[in-house]
Amino acid sequence: MNRALALALTAALASAAPLSQAQTSPTQVKSWAAGCASCHGTNGQAQPGMPPLAGKNAADMTDKLLAYKSGAAPSTIMTQLAKGYTDDQLKAIAGYFAVQKK
Amino acid sequence: MDRRQFIRAGSAASAVSVLGITAGCASVGGGAGGKVVVVGGGYGGATAAKYIRMWSEGKIEVTLVEPNATFISCPISNLVLGGTKTMADITTPYDNLKARHGVRIVADRVSGIDMDKRQVSLAGGGTLPYDRLILSPGVDFMWESLPGMNKPGAQEKIMHAWKAGPQTVTLRQQLEAMPDGGVFAMAIPLAPYRCPPGPYERACQVASYFQKAKPKSKVLVLDANDDVTSKGPLFKKAWADRYKGVIEYMPKHRLVDVDAVTNTLKFDFNDDVKATVLNVIPPMRAGDVVAKAGLATANNRWSEVDWITMEHAKAKGVHILGDSTLSAPQMPKSGHMANQHGKVAAAAVVAMLSGRAPDQLPIYNNTCYSFVSATDVVHVASVHRYEADKKTMVPVQGSGGVSGAASEIEGRFAMAWARNIWADSLA
Numbered sequence: 201m202n203r204a205l206a207l208a209l210t211a212a213l214a215s216a217a218p219l220s221q222a223q224t225s226p227t228q229v230k231s232w233a234a235g236c237a238s239c240h241g242t243n244g245q246a247q248p249g250m251p252p253l254a255g256k257n258a259a260d261m262t263d264k265l266l267a268y269k270s271g272a273a274p275s276t277i278m279t280q281l282a283k284g285y286t287d288d289q290l291k292a293i294a295g296y297f298a299v300q301k302k
Numbered sequence: 303m304d305r306r307q308f309i310r311a312g313s314a315a316s317a318v319s320v321l322g323i324t325a326g327c328a329s330v331g332g333g334a335g336g337k338v339v340v341v342g343g344g345y346g347g348a349t350a351a352k353y354i355r356m357w358s359e360g361k362i363e364v365t366l367v368e369p370n371a372t373f374i375s376c377p378i379s380n381l382v383l384g385g386t387k388t389m390a391d392i393t394t395p396y397d398n399l400k401a402r403h404g405v406r407i408v409a410d411r412v413s414g415i416d417m418d419k420r421q422v423s424l425a426g427g428g429t430l431p432y433d434r435l436i437l438s439p440g441v442d443f444m445w446e447s448l449p450g451m452n453k454p455g456a457q458e459k460i461m462h463a464w465k466a467g468p469q470t471v472t473l474r475q476q477l478e479a480m481p482d483g484g485v486f487a488m489a490i491p492l493a494p495y496r497c498p499p500g501p502y503e504r505a506c507q508v509a510s511y512f513q514k515a516k517p518k519s520k521v522l523v524l525d526a527n528d529d530v531t532s533k534g535p536l537f538k539k540a541w542a543d544r545y546k547g548v549i550e551y552m553p554k555h556r557l558v559d560v561d562a563v564t565n566t567l568k569f570d571f572n573d574d575v576k577a578t579v580l581n582v583i584p585p586m587r588a589g590d591v592v593a594k595a596g597l598a599t600a601n602n603r604w605s606e607v608d609w610i611t612m613e614h615a616k617a618k619g620v621h622i623l624g625d626s627t628l629s630a631p632q633m634p635k636s637g638h639m640a641n642q643h644g645k646v647a648a649a650a651v652v653a654m655l656s657g658r659a660p661d662q663l664p665i666y667n668n669t670c671y672s673f674v675s676a677t678d679v680v681h682v683a684s685v686h687r688y689e690a691d692k693k694t695m696v697p698v699q700g701s702g703g704v705s706g707a708a709s710e711i712e713g714r715f716a717m718a719w720a721r722n723i724w725a726d727s728l729a
Contacts, residue, residue: 227649228661234353234645235667238638238723242356247725249718276705276712277683281667284685284701289665 224292232289233296244297258291258298265290335361336433336655339422341412341591343368343396345637346623347438349644349727350651355403357652365406365430366399367422370467373728376497377637377671378720379466383474384507385515386676392466398729415595417617434651436612437597437605438623438640439589440465441496444603447585448560456562460580464496476579477508482516484578489557489567490525491585494604496625496635498532499682501525501583503672506537509545510675521548524555524567524575532634533672533682533704540674540708557582588626597622604628609688609695611650611660612643621647630695633686634668641727642666664688666695671716679712680705 233244236253240246244253253261267273269282269290282290335358340351343366351366373394381387399405408430414423421431443462445451451460461473477486486508490501505523512519530537530551541549552572559568560582567575567582587593587603597605597614605622606615609630614620624640633639643666650660666686671679684702686695705712 225661227653227658228663230357231645231649231661232665234649235642235665237645237726238641238667239669239719241722242352242726242729247718247721249714250722276709276715277669277681280683280701280703281669281685282701284667284687284698285665 224288229292229296232285233293236293236297243300245300245302252302253297254300255302256294256298258294261294261297262291265294335363337363337431338365338434338436338651338655339430339432340364340366340436340438341368341422342438342440342589342624343370343373343399343407344438344440344624344640345723345727346440346625346640346644346647347436348373348396348399349641350436350438350621350623350648351405352399352403352727353645353648354651355405357648358655360404362652362655363406364404365408366396367408367410367412367424367430368396369409369411371409372396373724374466374470375637375720375724376464376466376500377723378717379463379470380500380504380507381673381676382466382470383463383477383504383511384673384676385474385511389471394724394728396728402729412591415591415620417595417620420619432619433655434619434621436621436623436647436651437589437592437595437626438644439591439626441586441588441625441635442590442593443584444587445584448557448582450560450562450568451582451584453562456560459562460560460565460582462583463581464500464583464586473579473581477511478515480516480519480578483518484516485520485522486512486579486581487522487524487567487575487577488581488583489555490523490527490583492526492556493531494629494635495583495586497637497670498634499537499670499672502530502533502537503674504581505549505551506540506545506672506674509541509548512548513545519548520550521545522575522577523549523551524557524569525551525553526556527553529553532670533680536680536704536708537672537674540680544675586625588622592622592626595620598626600628609646609664609693610662611654612647613650621651623647630686632684632697633666633695634670634684636668636670638670638723639666639668641723642668644727662688662690664695669719671712671719673713673716674708677710677713678708679710679716680708681712681716 246252268278375392411425413425421429463469463473588598612621623643625635653660685698
């Protein structure tokens with residue numbers, strides 16, 4: 201079985217799994233990330249005036265989001281929004297944007 | 303279909319979705335296709351239409367029914383009243399939904415919904431069949447609560463300007479035509495209404511215009527609520543620091559009638575108020591198309607939805623978005639929130655039409671910027687997460703908040719927000 205098919209099967213099984221087995225499906229992560237697109241552009245491809253997220257390094261983005269969450273990084277709004285997500289959710293969202301086309 | 307049946311259907315279809323995935327890119331949106339009709343091309347409907355096309359990789363046919371030729375944004379429209387933005391600045395065409403995403407656009411109104419046959423009738427004739435229907439019509443007004451506004455000519459003379467468009471233009475013209483020394487009086491309905499901070503931003507914008515153009519003029523804010531409903535301390539600071547003697551705020555003024563001939567506002571307990579230009583923001587309910595279909599099931603005003611799918615609690619196959627929904631606790635009726643609803647509905651519709659169970663943990667964020675002057679802005683932000691026990695969206699504890707103070711940098715962010723959300727919803 202090639203890697204793509206294995207991943208696809210995992211995704212298909214996860215999405216058909218009952219609620220109790222709370223795995224995060226790729227569509228769930230995509231849906232969370234789409235919440236960020238209201239300000240940062242569809243798939244993270246931002247219009248002028250907001251930082252684009254598409255194609256940025258996942259680890260850097262995760263660090264930045266966690267720094268907003270802790271208050272270590274100064275911001276007007278991101279510290280308030282980052283606190284609404286778990287660390288794992290922020291990491292998953294960063295991972296989604298990292299693989300989007302710039 | 304109950305959840306167990308749904309999951310079984312999902313398992314049966316998983317072989318199909320696997321093929322869809324390996325044939326396509328990394329997305330798992332592949333599936334069987336189907337027909338979706340979206341009614342209303344605002345922040346909710348336009349976003350849902352675009353994202354269903356995107357996430358189904360073009361497999362689901364989407365028809366958007368929207369009578370207006372272009373999208374005119376309510377957010378930023380108070381700046382047109384203040385005179386620092388034009389209607390062109392807040393207008394976006396629907397062209398890209400068609401050209402880039404293949405959304406079929408029908409410039410018409412829906413005259414009826416047959417939920418058994420799963421089709422909508424169009425006012426201009428003809429029907430559109432659907433597998434899933436998305437209604438995102440925004441709000442309509444409860445004019446019956448203000449008898450004088452139903453007299454001939456009253457609604458042509460006294461603007462609400464609470465749907466950006468011709469009313470915005472007329473209200474601006476009324477402000478321009480008003481003599482210096484005139485009084486502008488705005489009546490705010492009891493919450494919930496569309497855009498909680500909107501009226502208070504409007505007061506700032508009109509006052510800012512008066513300071514420049516009509517320094518002897520006044521703004522009276524007559525609020526049915528007990529206090530400012532959003533960003534209260536920030537607005538009150540702006541009124542005290544920037545608009546002292548210009549804006550007068552009067553809470554607990556519930557409007558019960560309007561005399562459009564004499565320009566008089568009548569309240570349940572307070573004295574009448576007569577002004578040069580009136581702005582009556584009436585009580586609101588779900589849009590007409592929702593109400594007429596019998597789907598305004600909460601207090602005859604709003605639609606209760608399943609927050610996992612945005613499907614109406616009592617009408618299978620019909621999803622309701624945006625201002626028409628019975629808001630979850632502390633969830634504002636805002637364009638930003640409608641855009642978020644649109645995406646959760648899009649993900650659920652793509653999943654359901656592909657035989658997959660919808661994802662179970664929606665998270666919404668909301669950011670809302672208000673201009674307290676031509677340049678300076680304050681925000682409120684929140685994050686809402688699905689709570690399975692309560693079957694509703696709840697604000698995530700410790701998240702969200704407001705600006706420390708009004709600032710120009712947030713003014714730049716506000717315009718960047720507008721550019722981005724317009725593109726995200728429509729381009």
